[in-house]
Amino acid sequence: MSATNKALGLFERKPYILAMILTVILVGWMASGSLQSKEVAAKNESKHETKLPKVEVTSFEASSISRSIELYGRTEPERSLKLSAELDGRVAEILVIEGQSVKKGQAIVKLAIDDRIEQIEFAKAVVEQREIEYAGMKSLSEKGLQGQSLLAQAKAALVSAKANLRQSEIMLEKSTIRAPYSGVLDEQNIELGSFVNKGQVMFTLIDLNPLIVSANVTESHIAKLDLNTKVVVKMVDGSTVKGRMSYLASVSDKGTNTFPVEIEIDNPNQRLRAGVSTEISLLFDNELAIKVTPALLSLDQLGNLG
Structure with a gap:
């Protein structure tokens, strides 16, 4: 008798053994299905999580900043005067030469x-x-x-x-020509012993204290300025000095639509010179602001910043 026949004979005599085997097989099949469903659910959940965008959060704190307008200007003397002879005569003495400083009322030239x-x-x-x-x-x-x-x-x-x-x-x-105000002599046009006629220019007297810085402000910025605006002027040697607004034009230049402005700089020792280029910073009151990198900003289809 073959093994198959023996097994069939056994199941016929003891059917409960067949029932137990079928039960074990059924329970195993159901258990394997549950595990597979859990694996599929886990895979689906994993796929769902990977679709979520990653974000980075950074905390910002507002800090105090100073807003300003940057201009380019040029230094000029406060005033300039041509010293002329008021009568005919021969130059007897030249008491001060060009490039030297003089005080108000100081004698400069004496005529015979x-x-x-x-x-x-x-x-x-x-x-x-x-x-x-x-x-x-x-x-x-x-x-x-x-x-x-x-x-x-x-x-x-x-x-x-x-x-x-x-x-x-x-x-x-x-016959004695004196300085009408304190300043620096420039452009000497006479020599000792030369004869001058009435009205002939002998020197140019320039006043460098205060020193004037002239610049031009655009029409979009002129309304923000007044005579109390804080000013810092940077000279060509890198030094900086404080200035004060002394003049704001009421009418713009027709060619450029900019408004001329003038800034005064104290120059008691007349160390600073006229005709020098400068950088001007017009300072406003401090305000709170947050610095944000442009990489975090974008524009939508309507041009709104976000």
Whole structure:
């Protein structure tokens, strides 16, 4: 009898053994299906998780910043004056040469006085004579011995003599050319012994304290400025100095539509020079802001920043 027949005979005699085997097989099959469903669910869940976007979170804190407008300008003297001779004469002395600083009222050039002192002495003598004549006429007039017409003539003669004296003194004063204000001499046009005519320019006197910085502001920025705007000026040597707004134009330049502005810089030692390029920073009040890298920003189809 073969093994198969033996097994069939056994199942016929003891059917409960077949039932037990079938039960074990059924339980195993159901268990394997449950494991497979769990694996599929785990795989699906894993696939779902990988689709979620990754994000990075960074905390930012606002900090105080100072906003400013940057301009380019040029230094200029506060004022410039051509020193001219007020009378004809020969240059007798040059007391200060070009490039040197002078104080207000300081003598710069002396012209030959020639006979001006003698003219003053003569004018003084004439005045003295006219005073005596007028006093005598006045005394006679008070006694009724002299008419009012002669008294008036004597008074006119005295006034004329005093005027001539003052004119002689003024001519002597004008023979010495003095600085009308403190500054630096520039452009010397005379030499010792040369003859100058009335109105001839001898020196240029420039005032470098304060020093003026001229610049131009665009029409979009001019409304933000006033005379109290804080200013810092950077010179060509890298040094920085504080300035103050002294002038804001009310009308723009027709060619550029920019508004001229002027800034004053204190220059007591006249160390800073005119005609030098500068960088100007017009400073505004501090405000809170957060620095964000442009890589985090984008534009939508409507151009909105996000």
